Amino acid sequence: MTDGKEYGFDTLQIHGGAQPDPATGARQTPIYQTTAYVFRDAEHAAKLFNLEEVGYIYSRLTNPTVSALQERIALLEGGAGAVCCSSGHAAQIMALFPLMGPGCNVVASTRLYGGTVTQFSQTIKRFGWSAKFVDFDDPAAVAAAIDDNTRAVFGESVANPGGYVTDIRAIADVSDAAGIPLIIDNTSATPYLCNPIKQGATLVVHSTTKYLTGNGTVTGGCVVDSGKFDWSANDKFPSLSQPEPAYHGLVFHEALGPMAFTFHSIAVGLRDLGMTLNPQAAHYTLMGIETLSLRMARHTENAEKIAAWLERDPRVEYVTYAGLPSSPYYERAKACYPKGTGGLFTFALKGGYDACVKLVNSLELFSHVANLGDARSLIIHSASTTHRQLTPEQQEAAGAGPNVVRLSIGIEDADDLIADLDQALAAASA
Known part of the structure; x- marks a missing residue:
């Protein structure tokens, strides 16, 4: 879809990146289950390897099915x-x-997914990197945490597990003033509910495993570049602003402009890290995205109804859903997320840890799994699972205390889900 026309979200989620197959006319994007691609001749191969021509070399780097998915997500995010x-x-x-x-x-x-906190606080140390964790409700504290060695600011649009919403524009103003990129994980909101790039983010990341695929079948991830950051404004980002030895001194930003980050991530990142998405997984995600707006509207509608019901229940201590008028994030959510804040939130039980365990074990429609964003409704006790590696203080800061369960509300009948929660709460409080 490169004709310059402005298309609506519902059109882009179906047609973005998906042209009829030139060889067969197939309307659905085929699964190109191939490792390598035949070069036209030796000169063609050399140009591809020198980044002088765009094309397919080897499926660790590029694959037509994956490329279609990349284009579709970039279009939906405005990258x-x-x-x-x-x-x-x-x-x-x-x-x-x-x-x-x-x-x-x-x-x-x-306020990040527990696995991200562990990745940032522990695993990245092995690369010689480190992380500073700051309350993003306080932009001044974010600004104070940035120093000469800071290379990025990272947050979630709608935070997992609590469903807290970030004022992306306020944090973007801080990162812009410091001359560093803002990275927003938009997994929980999806581009249907939130467009971080329009609000000032430089990069957007997704676990495509979740709402984008929407059916709990495959894992995947995506990084979208806004194309708006000046990587050459200072000397902080030499990978993009200085000569790359592996490509005969090519300067990615100078040569590729707005596509510098994307090409570097393929030509260097996928080449050397090998974190490749397989074409079958890309195909599942392409099909899932076709109904993204329909599903997200239903996820949100159900979550609003169920969160309001839980908040009125005397067995429940509190509910974190930002779509509730009682939430401290309600006004921010209305301003920044006008279509709603999705299907993810937590609630606390008055019976504490033991009541949470009984609740999880008593549910029938809700599936007890370590996932979110499925068409099915899901539940997990974060303190004993996804956030188990964190300290009690970190768990509380992330909104995953011992008396808290996380719900990922699906697209089933909301009244059936409420009935299931009601009988499980009865068992948990007995």
């Missing part, structure tokens, strides 16, 4: 380009990889 990879966690490393170096740090929100 210049995108690169898909094997998981959401891979996408986070891929986003940081061209920016960081030994001794560098990322300033990250305290």
Whole structure:
């Protein structure tokens, strides 16, 4: 879809990146299950390897099915380009990889998925990187945490697990003033509910495993580049602004402009890290995205109804859903997320840890799994699972205390889900 026309979201989610197959006329994007691609001749091969021509070399780097998915997600997010990879966690490393170096740090929100907190606080130390965790409700604190070695600011649009909403524009103003990119994980909101690039984000990451695919079948990740950041404004990002030895001194930003980050992520990131998305997984995600707006509207509608019911229940201590008028994030959500805040939130039980365990074990329609964004409704007790590696203080900061369960509301009949929660709450409080 390169004709210059402005298309609506519902059109882009179906047609973006999906042209009829030139060989067969197939209307659905085929699964190009191939490792390598035949070059026209020796000169063609040399140009591809020198980044002088765009094309397909080897499926660790590029694949037509994956390319279609990359184009579709970039269009939905309003980005210049995108690169898909094997998981959401891979996408986070891929986003940081061209920016960081030994001794560098990322300033990250305290309200992040527990696995991300572990990745940032523990695993990235092995690269010589570090993370500073700051409350993103306090932009001044974010600004104070940035130092000469900070190379990125990282947050979630709608935070997992609590469903807290970030004022992306306020944090973008801080990162812009410091001359560093803002990375927003948009997994929970999806581009249907939130467009981080329009609100000032430089990069957007997704676990495509979740709402974009929407059916709990495959894992995947994606990094979308806005194409708006000046990587050459200072000397902080040499991977993009200085000669690359592996490509005979090519300067990615100078040569590729708005596509510099995307091409670097493919030509260097996927080449050397190998976090490749397989074409069958890309195909599942392409099909899932075709109904994204329909599903997200239903996820949100159901979540609003169920969160309001839970808030009125005397067995429940509190509900974190930002779509509730009682939420401290309600006004921010209305302003920044006018279509709603999705299907993810937590609630606390008055019976504490033991009541949470009984609740989880008593549910029938809700599936107890370590996932979110499925068409089915899901539940998990984060403190004993996804956030188990964190300290009690980190768990509380992330909104995953011992008395809290996380719900990912699906697209079933909301009244049936309420009935299931009601009988499980009865068992948990007995």
